[in-house]
Amino acid sequence: MQREQGDWILHSLMVEGCDVPFKFKRKGNYQSLKGARVNITYYPEQETVAGMNFEVMKVVRIKRG
Template sequence: MKSETDKLISKHGQLNQSDNMKVVSHVQREEDDWVRNTVMLEGIDVPFIYRRKKLYQSLKGARVNITYYRQVEEVAGIEFETMKVVRIKRS
């Protein structure tokens, strides 16, 4: 029987899944009506970004399972690689 995550990954080829990753930094910033969350994971130099309607408890030091897409944002003519989080859950 396939899990919900397995179904998502098989349906969307660009989707990635990482399990039991340690959060080393979690920053929340208000952005219009949303709260933009930026998470840095141990051993990975690329930020994982997602938005929520409300502030969330800090994930710093927690282990998480994370489902994400790779994306490239252009700021002032410079490309920055980020990961767009589809689903994040404590392990």
């Protein structure tokens, strides 16, 4: 999923077999990664939405492979 957040485009990925979303920001749109193999470098992070904490994975590097 891609959505605008100021000057950035916020991207969210769901990885097969994982219940936690992977999030990253870019200046431009990204081509669809549905069904693609990717190499991801990430770390866990907590995000608060409406007073509730959710675990997300912050992506620091993503490469389509």
